[in-house]
Amino acid sequence: MKYLKKAKLIENTVITDDCRRLKLECPEIAAEAAPGQFVQVRTWDENGPLLSRPISIAGVSNDRKHIELWVRIVGKGTKAICSAGVGDEVTLTGPLGNGFKRPEAGELIYTAGGSLGAAPLRFFAQRFCGCGDLKCVCGAATACDMSIFDDPVIKSTGAVLTTDDGTMGKKGFVTDALNELLDEKAPDRIIACGPHAMLKAVAAIAAERRIKCEVSLDTYMSCGIGACMGCAVPMSAEYGKPYAHACTDGPVFDSKMIDWEAF
Amino acid sequence: MKYLKKAKLIENTVITDDCRRLKLECPEIAAEAAPGQFVQVRTWDENGPLLSRPISIAGVSNDRKHIELWVRIVGKGTKAICSAGVGDEVTLTGPLGNGFKRPEAGELIYTAGGSLGAAPLRFFAQRFCGCGDLKCVCGAATACDMSIFDDPVIKSTGAVLTTDDGTMGKKGFVTDALNELLDEKAPDRIIACGPHAMLKAVAAIAAERRIKCEVSLDTYMSCGIGACMGCAVPMSAEYGKPYAHACTDGPVFDSKMIDWEAF
Amino acid sequence: MNKPDLSVKIGNLTLKNPVLVSSGTFGYGWEFSDFYDVGMLGGIVTKAITPLPRPGNPPPRTIETPAGLLNAIGLENCGLEAFIKEKLPFLGGLDTAVIVNVAGAGEDDYDKVVSELADNKDVDAFEINISCPNVKEGGIEFGTSPASASRLIGKLRKKTKKTIIAKLSPNVTDPSEIAIAVEDAGSDAISMVNTFRGMAIDAETGRPVLGNVTGGLSGPAIKPLALYQIYRVSLKVKTPIIGMGGITSAADAIEFVYAGAAAVSVGTANLVNPAAAKEILDGMEEYCIRKEISNIGDIIGKAH
Amino acid sequence: MNKPDLSVKIGNLTLKNPVLVSSGTFGYGWEFSDFYDVGMLGGIVTKAITPLPRPGNPPPRTIETPAGLLNAIGLENCGLEAFIKEKLPFLGGLDTAVIVNVAGAGEDDYDKVVSELADNKDVDAFEINISCPNVKEGGIEFGTSPASASRLIGKLRKKTKKTIIAKLSPNVTDPSEIAIAVEDAGSDAISMVNTFRGMAIDAETGRPVLGNVTGGLSGPAIKPLALYQIYRVSLKVKTPIIGMGGITSAADAIEFVYAGAAAVSVGTANLVNPAAAKEILDGMEEYCIRKEISNIGDIIGKAH
Numbered sequence A, B: 001m002k003y004l005k006k007a008k009l010i011e012n013t014v015i016t017d018d019c020r021r022l023k024l025e026c027p028e029i030a031a032e033a034a035p036g037q038f039v040q041v042r043t044w045d046e047n048g049p050l051l052s053r054p055i056s057i058a059g060v061s062n063d064r065k066h067i068e069l070w071v072r073i074v075g076k077g078t079k080a081i082c083s084a085g086v087g088d089e090v091t092l093t094g095p096l097g098n099g100f101k102r103p104e105a106g107e108l109i110y111t112a113g114g115s116l117g118a119a120p121l122r123f124f125a126q127r128f129c130g131c132g133d134l135k136c137v138c139g140a141a142t143a144c145d146m147s148i149f150d151d152p153v154i155k156s157t158g159a160v161l162t163t164d165d166g167t168m169g170k171k172g173f174v175t176d177a178l179n180e181l182l183d184e185k186a187p188d189r190i191i192a193c194g195p196h197a198m199l200k201a202v203a204a205i206a207a208e209r210r211i212k213c214e215v216s217l218d219t220y221m222s223c224g225i226g227a228c229m230g231c232a233v234p235m236s237a238e239y240g241k242p243y244a245h246a247c248t249d250g251p252v253f254d255s256k257m258i259d260w261e262a263f
Numbered sequence C, D: 001m002n003k004p005d006l007s008v009k010i011g012n013l014t015l016k017n018p019v020l021v022s023s024g025t026f027g028y029g030w031e032f033s034d035f036y037d038v039g040m041l042g043g044i045v046t047k048a049i050t051p052l053p054r055p056g057n058p059p060p061r062t063i064e065t066p067a068g069l070l071n072a073i074g075l076e077n078c079g080l081e082a083f084i085k086e087k088l089p090f091l092g093g094l095d096t097a098v099i100v101n102v103a104g105a106g107e108d109d110y111d112k113v114v115s116e117l118a119d120n121k122d123v124d125a126f127e128i129n130i131s132c133p134n135v136k137e138g139g140i141e142f143g144t145s146p147a148s149a150s151r152l153i154g155k156l157r158k159k160t161k162k163t164i165i166a167k168l169s170p171n172v173t174d175p176s177e178i179a180i181a182v183e184d185a186g187s188d189a190i191s192m193v194n195t196f197r198g199m200a201i202d203a204e205t206g207r208p209v210l211g212n213v214t215g216g217l218s219g220p221a222i223k224p225l226a227l228y229q230i231y232r233v234s235l236k237v238k239t240p241i242i243g244m245g246g247i248t249s250a251a252d253a254i255e256f257v258y259a260g261a262a263a264v265s266v267g268t269a270n271l272v273n274p275a276a277a278k279e280i281l282d283g284m285e286e287y288c289i290r291k292e293i294s295n296i297g298d299i300i301g302k303a304h
């Protein structure tokens, strides 16, 4: 079931210069959310952009009353969202989309998160910690962004932290650290979320090593509920249809189903 | 000289549910502002309406560094303006338009302000108190709006306060109280600002009693600087041209020059 | 006051209220059924149906512009057969008018869809999309020439007794010409506007943003343009007009009725707020009660 | 990098940079001179000039719409004589191109203004407004028929050696037709777009908002539509295009250049922010430096 709700903003925490952590009261969505799903967010009526903005669910409180969102300010929508004040009402539609597959008992899973792409993986770790065996890699461009990963759930996974420029953590890309893990032992599955180039690289690694891999895609969306056909993702021949829709068939896809050349 | 400036918001005070008093730091505009002039105001970049909004200057601080604006929330522009926070930058263009004529020594002037229309009259009183002899009437619809007039300058003029419904002050319209004053003694000039219907009524009273009268009009404006010809005001034959422009020829007009039937 | 009468007659079809949802912005109806009972609407217009499935255009397919949405979906749809099997049963079970938006690359395509559904009990009307700006083969051509629009509608008129609504293109010098042509050819109603042709360019790369290069603009940005076209066309035709283009609130919808629309249709607003159409319907009823308008028909075209 | 070369040739006129300000949105130039040195612009296009003064339309003349501005000024202007006496001297004293926007109720009116100013040293070019949606007598008619547009431009071509720019209406099925017609008739350049026909209705009263009932829409709302028309027309004509329609930032202006505009013109943005045109010019220069574009001409039409 999808809900359209006014949720109260409970906390709005500065993570970095341009990232915020929002805690929102929305028991209906919190109760049904699964890792990898997202919500459509609006904090404006007239004085704002047209469309709502899709944001991954980064976690759910233990009492299943609140959801957590991690948002980076990149334009006018995210700017408006991040400047909402505690106590304000935020309009949410969700939970939307298909999340990551549930881990099976004993399944070994490597997660690779690039920057805020860590958000849905963090929810995965929060929800399924214990169900499978999780090893996490989180990468950022530079030290300034490392506080994104300064989070109890991420810490509890013992995640390997990298920065592209080596200003903090391990120097190198997320994929370098992932490759190191893979060299040690092949997992049952890789799950990844982050910038497009990173996902493409992870998909290539998984394909080469013949490991099952799920990626959570960030495509331009309009409705988020399957009504507009706007969020087309070019698929490989194997998928059977030329396009899938990120908001209903995804945002989590089996990486080998995606036509990475066309995308 | 007109200025385009980013002014710092120094105070944002709640006057009534939907009215705010803003104090802005803008020495250039403050130094040159005259009562009856206005500024174009913007507090938004992308997330807001298109046009700036015209607001009368309600006063200037003694050190001529700050201007004061009184704003009522009626739509999206005024809503955005009134939700600006202390310390925020507000974009101002001004001072714009032609103000009220300066009082001559000993000139007896009655001012009639309807609701927030009192703002430019308050600036007039502040600037010229002592230059002429001022008697003021301020009217509001109901008691809730009376705190607009709870202002040291207005109080110092000993203004007669009215409410349409008699919930506070004298019961009746501003024009009733004005008529009472006029019955006592005819002034040299009436100056008025307020809702359209009130100005029309004041103009009729002045015409009938053959008293000079200036009104500050509230017309729809786009540029505020004489560039678009948008703010046309239909004028009487005497004026010589069918239309005047509120932003450059006004907003203060000699009431008998206006074609009140067409307006 | 009693509940106002909001019903509207369009051809031989009576809509229980004047709020429809526009083709391509409401999926096949069930996508919104978690949010409210979509059967409460006056009618649901489906995504364009073509005889065979269409994959649609390469992404990106949509991009937001100031107060607007550019789209170039390219008529992606599951095709007639899957529509009948998978989508129509849900729609047919609702207590609302089901209006099938029909598109195609040539006259035969339209003919095929209308003929096949002509006697289907779950279908109440056809909206003939002669105005899609996002497919190269056809669509828009019918919509910019009175002669070909008239020929197409005339042909379809012979195939069905159900209500036919011609959906006009706003990208013409004078939409009244096409409106008169399709009215004469037997269209029971006109719906307007479809999207305005537009495009977006990425200043950083200098390249068009949409996969299809150009697209169609919808949303609040086009509201003044749509109102004008409806105002103008309603002076020239007698058939009812279904008005759309940027309707986001009940006040917007009421403006379209004053301009000359007998019914209104909510498009992009559904994508922004999935409960938009319901809120607009509720708001129109409140408006009529507040203004003591006992029959919405009384204010149609009253801005003239 | 050195300063990029931003100059543009339009007919026999060289603009020192590609940023103009649009007719009707910049008064007669001096209205903005408190805010910056308007002589820094590539050119200033005056409010439309008619032989005799025009009072303009009854108010309200403008109303804001979502991301747009509807106007129906009705070509209010002081007339040719007062223009020459009161407005032109200031403009002539600036180190920028002075482009007189010419309008009228019939061919004779255009003829009169152009003939009178044909040898005036303070005038650099004429923009022939065949596309004003807000006067009933003429204007728009020339703009919607290739034949009459061509006849008018042909006639004016004989009257002056100065650069002639035909300003097209976007309210047509295919603006390329008119563009080709005026190019053949001797227009040195094309400027587009003028405003899109629109209207606003007050939901409370049910009445049109504008005194003139209908008006023209400008501002960011129309940017995608303007970009599209310029992209399309630039494929069909060789004369330079002056692009406008919703340009508010340097990025917007750059998009118009990629779409095919040789120069850009800032309209409604001047009303919103009196320093808009200067900021856009500064931003375009910065863009060229950042992207190492040594000559703005190199990117014209590169979105194709």
Ligand SMILES: Cc1cc2nc3c(=O)[nH]c(=O)nc-3n(C[C@H](O)[C@H](O)[C@H](O)COP(=O)(O)OP(=O)(O)OC[C@H]3O[C@@H](n4cnc5c(N)ncnc54)[C@H](O)[C@@H]3O)c2cc1C
Residues within 6 Å of the ligand: A038, A049, A053, A054, A055, A056, A057, A070, A071, A072, A073, A074, A075, A076, A077, A078, A079, A116, A119, A217, A218, A219, A220, A221, A251
């Ligand atoms: C399923 C999904 C989950 C997401 N989860 C998160 C999240 O957890 N945290 C987070 O901060 N962001 C997330 N995003 C991205 C977020 O939706 C965009 O950053 C946001 O929509 C941009 O809106 P804006 O108004 O701030 O930017 P705009 O002003 O619209 O654009 C600014 C820039 O961002 C680009 N952009 C706009 N929309 C998108 C988009 N959907 N994807 C990629 N680039 C875009 C534009 O092209 C432009 O360059 C997610 C997106 C999707 C589809």
Ligand SMILES: Cc1cc2nc3c(=O)[nH]c(=O)nc-3n(C[C@H](O)[C@H](O)[C@H](O)COP(=O)(O)OP(=O)(O)OC[C@H]3O[C@@H](n4cnc5c(N)ncnc54)[C@H](O)[C@@H]3O)c2cc1C
Residues within 6 Å of the ligand: B038, B049, B053, B054, B055, B056, B057, B070, B071, B072, B073, B074, B075, B076, B077, B078, B079, B116, B119, B217, B218, B219, B220, B221, B251
């Ligand atoms: C010279 C001048 C001085 C003014 N001084 C003050 C002042 O000191 N304090 C103050 O609060 N307001 C003042 N106003 C009015 C103020 O400019 C409008 O209330 C404001 O522009 C409305 O913008 P909005 O976005 O909030 O409303 P919108 O959302 O644009 O509209 C809301 C409602 O207000 C009406 N409206 C919009 N603009 C105007 C306008 N310019 N005049 C009248 N009605 C309008 C609309 O028709 C609509 O009904 C002044 C106006 C002028 C022209």
Ligand SMILES: Cc1cc2nc3c(=O)[nH]c(=O)nc-3n(C[C@H](O)[C@H](O)[C@H](O)COP(=O)(O)O)c2cc1C
Residues within 6 Å of the ligand: A228, A230, C022, C023, C024, C025, C047, C048, C069, C071, C073, C075, C101, C129, C132, C167, C193, C194, C195, C217, C218, C219, C220, C222, C244, C245, C246, C247, C265, C266, C267, C268, C269
């Ligand atoms: C994403 C999207 C898809 C659309 N698909 C169709 C379609 O398949 N057939 C059609 O006739 N109109 C289609 N339209 C046009 C709408 O039905 C409507 O005419 C237009 O969007 C204007 O209304 P609006 O501004 O309320 O959206 C589509 C519009 C959008 C935004």
Ligand SMILES: Cc1cc2nc3c(=O)[nH]c(=O)nc-3n(C[C@H](O)[C@H](O)[C@H](O)COP(=O)(O)O)c2cc1C
Residues within 6 Å of the ligand: B228, B230, D022, D023, D024, D025, D047, D048, D069, D071, D073, D075, D101, D129, D132, D167, D193, D194, D195, D217, D218, D219, D220, D222, D244, D245, D246, D247, D265, D266, D267, D268, D269
């Ligand atoms: C208030 C106003 C007045 C205008 N007057 C004229 C005019 O006199 N002549 C003309 O050719 N165009 C006129 N225009 C159209 C503009 O020059 C320009 O073509 C149009 O506004 C689109 O650009 P924009 O979106 O940047 O404003 C006017 C536009 C506005 C907003």
Ligand code: FES
Residues within 6 Å of the ligand: A220, A221, A222, A223, A224, A225, A226, A227, A228, A229, A230, A231, A245, A246, A247, A248
């Ligand atoms: S965003 Fe509308 S269908 Fe996916």
Ligand code: FES
Residues within 6 Å of the ligand: B220, B221, B222, B223, B224, B225, B226, B227, B228, B229, B230, B231, B245, B246, B247, B248
């Ligand atoms: S508001 Fe533009 S001329 Fe007065």
